[in-house]
Amino acid sequence: xxxxxQNLSAQAFATAAETAAISRGYWATVWMxxxxxxxxVACALVLLSLVLMAVFAPLLAPYDPAQGTxxxxxxxIGTTGHWLGTDELGRDxxxxxxxxGQMSLLMGLLPVFIAFLxxxxxxxxxxxxxxxxxxxxxRTTDVFFAFPAVLLAIAISGALGAxxxxxxxxxxxxxxPPIARVAESVTTxxxxxxxxxxxxxxGANSFTIIRVHVLGNVLGPVFIYATxxxxxxxxxxxxxxxxxxxxxxxxxEWGLMLNTLRQxxxxxxxxxxxxxLMIFITSxxxxxxxDGLRGAMDIKR
Amino acid sequence: xxxxxIRRFLFAIPIALAVAAVCFSLVHLAPGDPLTAVIPADAPxxxxxxxxxxxxxxxxxxxxxxxxxxxAVQGDLGVSVATGRPVxxxxxxxxxxxxxxxxxxxxxxxxxxxxxxxLAAFYNGTWVDKVATAVAITGVSIPHYWLxxxxxxxxxxxxxxxxxxxAGPGGSSNWRWDWAHxxxxxxxxxxxxxxxxxxxxxxxxxxxxxxxxxxxxVALQARGLRASRITLHxxxxxxxxxxxxxxxxxxxxxxxxxxxxxVFSWPGTGYLxxxxxFQRDIPLLQGIILVLAMFxxxxxxxxxxxxxxxxxxxxRG
Numbered sequence: 061x062x063x064x065x066q067n068l069s070a071q072a073f074a075t076a077a078e079t080a081a082i083s084r085g086y087w088a089t090v091w092m093x094x095x096x097x098x099x100x101v102a103c104a105l106v107l108l109s110l111v112l113m114a115v116f117a118p119l120l121a122p123y124d125p126a127q128g129t130x131x132x133x134x135x136x137i138g139t140t141g142h143w144l145g146t147d148e149l150g151r152d153x154x155x156x157x158x159x160x161g162q163m164s165l166l167m168g169l170l171p172v173f174i175a176f177l178x179x180x181x182x183x184x185x186x187x188x189x190x191x192x193x194x195x196x197x198x199r200t201t202d203v204f205f206a207f208p209a210v211l212l213a214i215a216i217s218g219a220l221g222a223x224x225x226x227x228x229x230x231x232x233x234x235x236x237p238p239i240a241r242v243a244e245s246v247t248t249x250x251x252x253x254x255x256x257x258x259x260x261x262x263g264a265n266s267f268t269i270i271r272v273h274v275l276g277n278v279l280g281p282v283f284i285y286a287t288x289x290x291x292x293x294x295x296x297x298x299x300x301x302x303x304x305x306x307x308x309x310x311x312x313e314w315g316l317m318l319n320t321l322r323q324x325x326x327x328x329x330x331x332x333x334x335x336x337l338m339i340f341i342t343s344x345x346x347x348x349x350x351d352g353l354r355g356a357m358d359i360k361r
Numbered sequence: 362x363x364x365x366x367i368r369r370f371l372f373a374i375p376i377a378l379a380v381a382a383v384c385f386s387l388v389h390l391a392p393g394d395p396l397t398a399v400i401p402a403d404a405p406x407x408x409x410x411x412x413x414x415x416x417x418x419x420x421x422x423x424x425x426x427x428x429x430x431x432x433a434v435q436g437d438l439g440v441s442v443a444t445g446r447p448v449x450x451x452x453x454x455x456x457x458x459x460x461x462x463x464x465x466x467x468x469x470x471x472x473x474x475x476x477x478x479x480l481a482a483f484y485n486g487t488w489v490d491k492v493a494t495a496v497a498i499t500g501v502s503i504p505h506y507w508l509x510x511x512x513x514x515x516x517x518x519x520x521x522x523x524x525x526x527x528a529g530p531g532g533s534s535n536w537r538w539d540w541a542h543x544x545x546x547x548x549x550x551x552x553x554x555x556x557x558x559x560x561x562x563x564x565x566x567x568x569x570x571x572x573x574x575x576x577x578x579v580a581l582q583a584r585g586l587r588a589s590r591i592t593l594h595x596x597x598x599x600x601x602x603x604x605x606x607x608x609x610x611x612x613x614x615x616x617x618x619x620x621x622x623x624v625f626s627w628p629g630t631g632y633l634x635x636x637x638x639f640q641r642d643i644p645l646l647q648g649i650i651l652v653l654a655m656f657x658x659x660x661x662x663x664x665x666x667x668x669x670x671x672x673x674x675x676x677r678g
Contacts, residue, residue: 203379206658207650208616215650218638219387295504299620302506303635318507322624329514336507344502351498 093356100352103345114161121155163313168294171231183243201237287350291343384651438648448648459629463614465550470557478565500559509552509624557610601672608664
């Protein structure tokens with residue numbers, strides 16, 4: 061603010077300028093702290109390689125994920141030519157795990173991303189305008205909070221029927237209320253700060269205040285919260301496919317692979333463990349990275 | 362305080378009604394006619410109308426909702442489209458099995474979580490703390506249906522120690538408290554306990570270490586109180602927070618058991634829900650979700666009330 065600067069004595073101004081010179085911006089600080097955290101870096105690298113593996117599956121995979129030979133059904137891990145064995149239809153497990161990453165990662169990230177956009181908008185409106193808007197939006201989310209998340213996802217998916225789009229739709233619906241609730245509480249606390257009053261006094265309209273002054277303060281905490289939901293979403297999405305409510309065969313998806321390989325646990329138990337292990341590794345990395353990010357963004361620490 | 366409790370009770374009524382409305386509207390989310398399961402594809406028009414009348418589906422939605430609620434309150438959730446049996450009877454049986462499983466997992470998960478979390482807070486930074494952190498992060502990251510599968514492979518397929526299917530010998534669905542039935546409970550209960558254990562560990566650790574750092578604990582130590590007395594004070598202050606988390610987790614155990622119940626063919630509400638979904642048995646689907654959601658609403662209410670009774674400082678608007 062202009063007036064503040066003028067009130068500063070020359071001495072104080074010099075010190076402030078000095079601090080400004082060595083201190084980085086907020087995001088640069090967060091990035092630097094995150095880079096120092098070994099666990100976060102390791103998790104980020106694992107996730108990056110999983111994403112690359114999924115994206116470049118058509119180039120990397122040694123076999124066609126949908127093509128199997130019945131003669132080679134359920135070969136053990138370590139078989140020459142099929143290092144991770146084959147599934148119940150003789151399809152190469154390594155190739156299927158690579159391709160499976162495409163669907164599983166997409167189903168873990170997309171619902172949270174859409175819910176982040178919608179939930180944050182709803183929370184901003186409810187928190188900033190308050191009153192009737194707040195009552196309408198927040199009481200509606202209360203209703204969704206009266207259902208356990210898993211039950212709600214399965215109920216909506218079950219009613220809509222199996223399929224990729226329906227699964228994404230039901231998961232998105234499940235994650236909107238919690239994100240909206242966090243966005244609302246942060247917005248409400250920001251709305252009452254002095255700089256918002258100052259902006260209003262200088263003639264800014266609501267849209268400008270939200271865009272310039274509120275959004276930046278709300279996005280951070282909501283983003284951290286949303287990243288912590290990704291692992292839940294991965295597990296839930298794979299769970300829907302595991303129940304037969306997600307993608308349909310013969311699409312390769314980790315949850316669905318876990319479901320179809322479940323019948324083979326007496327023949328090749330360790331092959332059926334692989335898709336679940338992928339889900340576990342991915343969700344563990346997302347959780348650890350989200351924790352690391354939370355720590356790095358907590359500037360007060 | 363009593364004003365709050367009464368207000369909280371009153372607040373639960375519109376929530377319960379709205380939850381019922383969501384359950385009811387699930388039918389209309391479903392593509393196609395909810396009666397496709399019972400009406401033969403080549404049925405003549407008058408038969409279709411007759412069936413619709415029999416199920417009350419020819420009346421306006423709001424009337425259908427009203428009569429559905431009215432009957433649900435009296436314990437009548439309609440008749441299963443697939444089996445022709447009253448939905449309520451099947452749900453009652455399944456619910457008792459799910460409750461058995463949920464209580465068992467809650468017992469293991471909560472006691473393990475409280476113990477680990479408290480130890481981690483008392484011995485901050487030591488190996489106990491690291492173990493607790495690892496358990497907490499694993500608990501929330503592990504796909505529990507996969508963990509179930511893993512336990513089945515290890516303890517049923519490889520070692521042949523424990524059964525992996527059903528709630529009793531010979532796939533019995535009637536629970537009894539004897540050794541043969543308890544063996545069936547072990548694997549699903551252990552599988553399900555990991556999520557609540559992880560979350561309770563994390564909560565207890567955070568709450569207790571915050572209390573241990575507060576001034577009144579230092580004052581108690583300065584006055585020379587024995588460690589066991591101080592623990593009592595810490596427990597009293599941590600209880601409301603931990604209780605509310607445990608209440609929520611218990612609700613999730615009830616509602617989230619579907620995947621684990623499917624893995625172990627446990628004859629509970631989740632297993633029944635799975636059947637209902639794949640037979641497109643809408644009355645059964647609605648009924649199960651309504652009953653589970655009402656349990657969850659009641660549980661939230663109970664937790665809030667208990668919390669207020671335990672900690673009178675909590676004043677809510």
